[in-house]
Amino acid sequence: MSIERLLGRPLAVINVGLEVFAQELEADGVPVVHLDWRPPVGGPRIAAILARLADDEGAGGMGGS
Amino acid sequence: MTTGAVRAVVWRSYYQDSMALMRLAATLRERPGVREAAALMGTPANHDVLRGAGLAVPEAADAGPSDLVLVVSAATDADAEAALGAAREFFERRQRVVEESGRRRPRTLSSARRDLPDANLVAISVPGEYAAAEAMRALKAGLHVFLFSDNVALEDEIALKRLAVERQLFCMGPDCGTAYVNGVGLGFANVVTRGRVGCVAASGTGLQAVVSRLDALGEGISHAIGVGGRDLGAAVDGAMTKLALHALAADTGTELIVVISKPPAPSVLSPLEQAIRATGKPVVVCCLGAAPRADGNARWVATLDDAAGCAVATLRGQAWTPRSFGDPATVRTRLESIRGGSGALLGLYTGGTLAHEARVVLEPLIGAVAYGAHGGGPHRVLDLGEDEFTVGRPHPMIDPEARAARVRDSVERADVGVLLLDLVLGKAAHADPATPLVTALFDARRAAERAGRSLTVVASVTGTARDPQGLQRQTEALEGAGTIVLPSNAEAARFAALTLRRDLATTLLGGSS
Amino acid sequence: MTVSIAAANREAVDRLCRARPTWIAMSTAREALGLNGRTLLHAGPPIAWDRMCDPMRGAVLCAAQYEGWAADPVEAERLAESGDIAFAPCHSRGAVGPMAGIISPRMPVIVVEDPVNGTRAWSTMGTGPGPQIRFGAHGPEILARLAWNHEVLAPALQTVLDREGPLDLTALMAQALTMGDEMHMRNAASTSLLARWLAGPLVSAVKDPTQLERVLRFLTRDNDQHFLTWAMGAAKTAARAIEGLEGSTMVSAMARNGVEFGIRVAGLGDRWFTGPASVVAGAYFPGFSAADANRDIGDSAIMETYGLGGMAMVASPAVIRIVGAKSFQAALATTRSMQEITAGANPAFSIAAVDGDGAPTGIDVRRVVESGIVPSINTAIAHRDRRVARIIGAGIATPPLEPFTEALLAFDGAYR
Numbered sequence: 002m003s004i005e006r007l008l009g010r011p012l013a014v015i016n017v018g019l020e021v022f023a024q025e026l027e028a029d030g031v032p033v034v035h036l037d038w039r040p041p042v043g044g045p046r047i048a049a050i051l052a053r054l055a056d057d058e059g060a061g062g063m064g065g066s
Numbered sequence: 067m068t069t070g071a072v073r074a075v076v077w078r079s080y081y082q083d084s085m086a087l088m089r090l091a092a093t094l095r096e097r098p099g100v101r102e103a104a105a106l107m108g109t110p111a112n113h114d115v116l117r118g119a120g121l122a123v124p125e126a127a128d129a130g131p132s133d134l135v136l137v138v139s140a141a142t143d144a145d146a147e148a149a150l151g152a153a154r155e156f157f158e159r160r161q162r163v164v165e166e167s168g169r170r171r172p173r174t175l176s177s178a179r180r181d182l183p184d185a186n187l188v189a190i191s192v193p194g195e196y197a198a199a200e201a202m203r204a205l206k207a208g209l210h211v212f213l214f215s216d217n218v219a220l221e222d223e224i225a226l227k228r229l230a231v232e233r234q235l236f237c238m239g240p241d242c243g244t245a246y247v248n249g250v251g252l253g254f255a256n257v258v259t260r261g262r263v264g265c266v267a268a269s270g271t272g273l274q275a276v277v278s279r280l281d282a283l284g285e286g287i288s289h290a291i292g293v294g295g296r297d298l299g300a301a302v303d304g305a306m307t308k309l310a311l312h313a314l315a316a317d318t319g320t321e322l323i324v325v326i327s328k329p330p331a332p333s334v335l336s337p338l339e340q341a342i343r344a345t346g347k348p349v350v351v352c353c354l355g356a357a358p359r360a361d362g363n364a365r366w367v368a369t370l371d372d373a374a375g376c377a378v379a380t381l382r383g384q385a386w387t388p389r390s391f392g393d394p395a396t397v398r399t400r401l402e403s404i405r406g407g408s409g410a411l412l413g414l415y416t417g418g419t420l421a422h423e424a425r426v427v428l429e430p431l432i433g434a435v436a437y438g439a440h441g442g443g444p445h446r447v448l449d450l451g452e453d454e455f456t457v458g459r460p461h462p463m464i465d466p467e468a469r470a471a472r473v474r475d476s477v478e479r480a481d482v483g484v485l486l487l488d489l490v491l492g493k494a495a496h497a498d499p500a501t502p503l504v505t506a507l508f509d510a511r512r513a514a515e516r517a518g519r520s521l522t523v524v525a526s527v528t529g530t531a532r533d534p535q536g537l538q539r540q541t542e543a544l545e546g547a548g549t550i551v552l553p554s555n556a557e558a559a560r561f562a563a564l565t566l567r568r569d570l571a572t573t574l575l576g577g578s579s
Numbered sequence: 580m581t582v583s584i585a586a587a588n589r590e591a592v593d594r595l596c597r598a599r600p601t602w603i604a605m606s607t608a609r610e611a612l613g614l615n616g617r618t619l620l621h622a623g624p625p626i627a628w629d630r631m632c633d634p635m636r637g638a639v640l641c642a643a644q645y646e647g648w649a650a651d652p653v654e655a656e657r658l659a660e661s662g663d664i665a666f667a668p669c670h671s672r673g674a675v676g677p678m679a680g681i682i683s684p685r686m687p688v689i690v691v692e693d694p695v696n697g698t699r700a701w702s703t704m705g706t707g708p709g710p711q712i713r714f715g716a717h718g719p720e721i722l723a724r725l726a727w728n729h730e731v732l733a734p735a736l737q738t739v740l741d742r743e744g745p746l747d748l749t750a751l752m753a754q755a756l757t758m759g760d761e762m763h764m765r766n767a768a769s770t771s772l773l774a775r776w777l778a779g780p781l782v783s784a785v786k787d788p789t790q791l792e793r794v795l796r797f798l799t800r801d802n803d804q805h806f807l808t809w810a811m812g813a814a815k816t817a818a819r820a821i822e823g824l825e826g827s828t829m830v831s832a833m834a835r836n837g838v839e840f841g842i843r844v845a846g847l848g849d850r851w852f853t854g855p856a857s858v859v860a861g862a863y864f865p866g867f868s869a870a871d872a873n874r875d876i877g878d879s880a881i882m883e884t885y886g887l888g889g890m891a892m893v894a895s896p897a898v899i900r901i902v903g904a905k906s907f908q909a910a911l912a913t914t915r916s917m918q919e920i921t922a923g924a925n926p927a928f929s930i931a932a933v934d935g936d937g938a939p940t941g942i943d944v945r946r947v948v949e950s951g952i953v954p955s956i957n958t959a960i961a962h963r964d965r966r967v968a969r970i971i972g973a974g975i976a977t978p979p980l981e982p983f984t985e986a987l988l989a990f991d992g993a994y995r
Contacts, residue, residue: 003234004313007186007210008289012250015178017200018191018214019085022253025493026189031250034182037171039081040131040196042951043984048199050991051949054828056176056585058208059233079951170915173950177919 073146074123077134088460099145108133198222205229212252213239227305242292243270256492257532261286264320266310268293268327271417274528279374281530288319298330308341315345325351350377355426371554390574406520407565409483413447416462420488421449424559431563466499470506477510484522486562491529500543507547522565523549526558582826591829592923592941594820598693600813602746605737609684611701612672620669622680622878623836624851628659632837637715637965638679645725646683652717674701675811675878678713687733691812696820702812708801715965738784748813756894762810763888764957764973765898769806774798814885821845830942833884837876840978844986852986854979859960861974862903873963875976880956886925886940889955890917893932901973902957913955920946947983
């Protein structure tokens with residue numbers, strides 16, 4: 002169950018945004034990767050399309066990688 | 067118009083996060099000769115901010131959302147140039163730290179997952195207009211989401227939570243400031259013990275207050291799932307709250323659940339009560355402003371400290387009733403030492419829920435309390451984290467100067483007799499929020515004295531013994547400036563009310579508990 | 580969405596990685612590509628004569644004379660201006676051509692086939708050091724060289740193939756990669772390996788000793804880039820396996836015509852998405868500078884499409900100097916960036932400098948748009964004037980982002 006993947010296992014975080022949150026997690030010994038994020042060229046409209054076309058691990062039971 | 071120099075530099079394709087930029091601007095402002103400094107990405111909104119601050123310069127006019135704009139206004143050219151040089155060093159140092167660590171920072175979520183294949187949560191704090199897209203991507207990838215960003219459209223929140231529930235994933239937020247998973251604090255989190263209380267919170271500072279209080283009373287947190295401020299509204303229909311309750315019910319480490327929120331929308335109330343009942347565990351519900359009651363396995367309480375107190379008592383099999391003050395004798399002594407007790411009450415808050423709680427506690431005691439800067443009065447509570455106060459300016463939890471300025475300003479202008487404050491500690495917050503506040507309080511006292519007015523300052527400190535700022539140090543700093551510090555926000559509000567309404571002392575402090 | 584992009588892309592990467600392009604034959608463009616009448620193929624996305632850059636025009640004038648449609652460059656130019664020549668991209672016929680990339684009916688072509696995915700593609704042959712049609716040369720000397728290729732070289736190579744059987748280009752390129760080639764701007768090892776394979780059999784394939792010596796010198800001396808067109812044929816053969824793959828956001832072609840840069844996307848079939856061809860950032864030979872340079876040109880970006888060239892830059896320390904890159908660290912950073920925008924890695928092309936990771940393979944337009952990182956192309960720089968018609972340097976071309984964004988939007992529209 003997906004909840005079990007979070008509450009039952011060690012936390013491992015991908016941080017997207019404010020770097021201070023990644024720094025705090027690192028100081029806590031939590032495995033964390035800080036994304037070098039920037040707004041996509043083309044703005045929120047492009048961001049929305051990227052989200053729409055993003056790989057869907059749960060769709061149609063096709064199972065993720 | 068004053069003379070002086072304005073210098074600017076634009077760094078193309080040099081995106082930096084807003085908090086890093088605010089910290090930089092604050093550092094630059096402290097430099098000799100610097101009058102004003104701005105470090106902003108070139109978004110249309112930020113160009114407006116620059117214009118408003120008189121810092122719009124032609125060389126920055128074509129800066130776009132991925133370009134960093136630095137503008138410094140100083141007494142002399144040399145001062146301005148030195149400040150820009152310091153900024154350059156700041157970024158070079160940051161870059162060196164990254165390079166020396168040898169790790170390359172991924173630019174896409176997919177690459178990040180290659181770097182960290184066991185990742186199970188994505189923490190998102192990008193600007194609001196991009197946050198929903200990032201969250202959607204994470205959910206589709208089968209990852210849980212901690213969504214700190216606010217200014218996310220309601221319809222996006224609904225779509226995100228619909229997908230999250232379908233995939234049995236948490237979407238914590240939008241506008242979720244704090245959460246705890248497996249003993250790790252996310253966002254603005256206090257350092258607390260791991261333990262047996264699970265929380266579901268529609269509020270960041272509300273959660274911080276409850277977990278800090280639990281920690282002080284010797285209990286710890288299993289998990290605290292943030293759901294964002296709109297979750298219990300009619301539109302979102304409690305989607306995440308129900309999922310979180312279900313998860314905590316199944317979690318063997320959770321013995322008792324605390325729910326922290328504003329009152330749910332009428333359509334959501336009954337399903338929420340059902341979900342609470344279905345957990346089969348004791349649940350303490352703090353819906354600020356709702357009437358206290360008992361309902362099967364659930365106990366509804368009026369304030370945040372009541373929630374903590376009731377939870378602890380329940381866990382230990384003790385009886386519990388709400389009390390106005392934990393230590394009425396000490397409160398009485400302090401009350402008697404205060405002269406004066408007239409004028410208006412002004413609450414200057416950094417935590418929205420704490421501001422709301424203050425108002426809920428105050429109004430039955432002192433009458434109408436205006437919320438926000440406009441209309442009503444004389445009594446008023448301001449949530450300085452609200453949009454109207456933070457456009458282009460730092461959130462007061464990150465930069466205490468903003469509130470300090472307001473303290474000076476308000477006491478100088480108005481007939482403020484009682485100042486009510488919160489001080490919120492924890493990770494990611496400012497390293498020493500008490501000091502700028504204390505400096506402002508000294509100035510405010512002097513101003514009040516000059517005007518022949520009395521000024522009472524009442525506060526609570528939300529934090530734990532192990533928080534980086536040092537709970538004791540921060541409390542003592544406030545007390546050293548003549549502030550009366552109470553153990554909780556609700557008690558602080560009640561105390562503030564008592565200074566204006568001595569006649570209430572019997573009710574609030576009198577014999578019975 | 581009924582089709583799974585993730586699944587389609589996994590299939591695309593699989594096809595690219597398992598491809599085993601093999602050199603099977605020589606042919607002519609007429610026979611292999613059905614090129615008839617007065618049709619010329621050119622590099623890059625579609626472009627008409629009036630917009631062509633000078634080097635490409637020079638190559639057209641050369642081809643027109645070579646075909647016998649015109650007696651001299653002046654007549655050839657009149658022919659081109661009159662609209663009597665039809666133009667089409669090499670890619671439209673499953674072919675690739677370097678720099679100007681002009682292919683005419685009589686020209687010999689290399690035939691490459693992939694038995695695993697069942698695809699085929701074609702490429703041209705260079706004419707060695709000296710004037711080259713690919714840079715716009717159109718005088719008597721280049722015509723003589725083209726004639727020699729046609730009459731002597733191509734038949735000799737066909738004879739070798741008849742006797743030796745097909746040549747596994749994947750194995751050759753994998754070996755060359757370990758020897759410091761990236762197969763776009765650095766082909767010294769691959770050229771040597773090809774010459775080594777051909778040398779012995781050529782002895783009996785070319786009866787005339789003078790011609791034999793000429794062929795061997797051609798293959799082994801002053802011709803370090805000779806293998807490029809074989810590499811391009813191999814890359815195109817592999818890439819053809821993903822053309823038209825439903826639901827895939829993988830780039831199936833990248834190409835430039837000196838004026839525009841264009842891409843094709845697997846799930847969007849034959850559509851071109853274009854933007855301005857870039858100014859190449861590079862290192863120049865003595866006497867030349869950026870002022871003399873033509874914009875980015877050629878179908879050779881098919882190398883990067885396949886995961887070699889700029890994508891595998893760090894495998895080739897020598898190319899770093901050739902293209903004027905700053906340092907090994909910079910090359911490493913480039914390959915790491917290319918890993919960001921690709922969906923997979925080709926285990927057939929293992930790169931020691933990145934801990935044996937396979938070459939970054941399968942450029943995903945979604946990742947390009949999300950990260951803002953565009954594929955990095957190592958390329959030759961041509962002189963802008965067809966009267967000079969030569970290479971003047973080498974560098975790194977950074978294509979525009981717009982074609983990738985346009986492709987993303989088109990994909991979104993097509994797959995709703």
